[in-house]
Amino acid sequence: MTSSTSAARLVEIREAALTLFADKGFFGTSMTDIADKLGVKAASLYNHIDSKQEILAEITQDTMRTLIEEHEKAVSSTEDSVEQIRRAMQTHVRWHARHPREVKIGNSEINSLEEPVRTELIEARHRYSEAWKEMIQRGVDQGDLETPSVRLATYALLEMGIGVALWFREGGSLTETEVAYIYGDLAVRLVTKRH
């Protein structure tokens, strides 16, 4: 069945590209590099895709969608401000631990994306950041959270969680769950009062 094998090939192409783009960068990866991973010639890839750019666009678009979905689920699972922070960070960390290649590409290849996909990615990131900021602001307004700057606390929390993608490895000294719990704790420390 040509169509089913072709669909499987498409998945294989994306998977190979995901690893190579994360490793060597978009411009550092050639179509021949991708083809070699599948044991075919570069020209054969064009039976499944339109362009190299299209592969990059698909990778970055799928990525933000799942992160925002999981974030919304985490935040709506409790009304307690402190607990929202904890769960949002646990979700944030788990997602980044699971998608190191996508994170690397998203951080390094924004300017390799053509419009309108590039702008769409930037906007999706902004929405995610705004959702965090609003969550923290609500907690501050209710007197449950405290911070010298809602905006900077947002950036600090997001960035420290993104960093997990850079060093976490399955099978290391801590499990994903342990890392998520510790970061949840660190996040709460960062935005709660001392008393």
Add this chain to the structure above:
Amino acid sequence: MTSSTSAARLVEIREAALTLFADKGFFGTSMTDIADKLGVKAASLYNHIDSKQEILAEITQDTMRTLIEEHEKAVSSTEDSVEQIRRAMQTHVRWHARHPREVKIGNSEINSLEEPVRTELIEARHRYSEAWKEMIQRGVDQGDLETPSVRLATYALLEMGIGVALWFREGGSLTETEVAYIYGDLAVRLVTKRH
């Protein structure tokens, strides 16, 4: 004065490359792109440099050296554990606010570097990270600091400060000094006891 103009040209080449590599990536930047910025032909650059790779190597090597020097100065300026954390983070944040292009290149182009420079950069980063970890460990041992994980607190603190390079712009709503103070405060919160 061929030699003095030539030295100035070299600085201009590095400066142009710094902006372009940060913007478009090492492989996304051509020698023609760099030459265009200076109003010369690509071939003329080779009167000043040996290769494109050499420019990248020089950028990444100068970078870590100044960061580690400033860190050591900050830490040795006080014996108080909490104050060490605060000053180390202020220094870390100021440095990252001032070197956004170098940070971007350092994060995205490690695998574009050839050996042995690539390994040297990784080792320099490791030394910096270890210095932070030991500083935090000392504070914990003395009973001044508290954290669920010295290692993860180290990663979290480093990464949140690195993130400043991504969004800080001179002339924005907060000055570099204000951002450094707030991050110093956030860092202390992250690793001190509640009481």
Add this chain to the structure above:
DNA sequence: CCTACCGATCGGTAGG
């Protein structure tokens, strides 16, 4: 899926 090939561009060299 392949071979054969396109024009464009790459980093770098020769020679002046």
Add this chain to the structure above:
DNA sequence: CCTACCGATCGGTAGG
């Protein structure tokens, strides 16, 4: 600093 040029490689197409 330039022009002229090198071989290699790029992403992508034609045609089977």
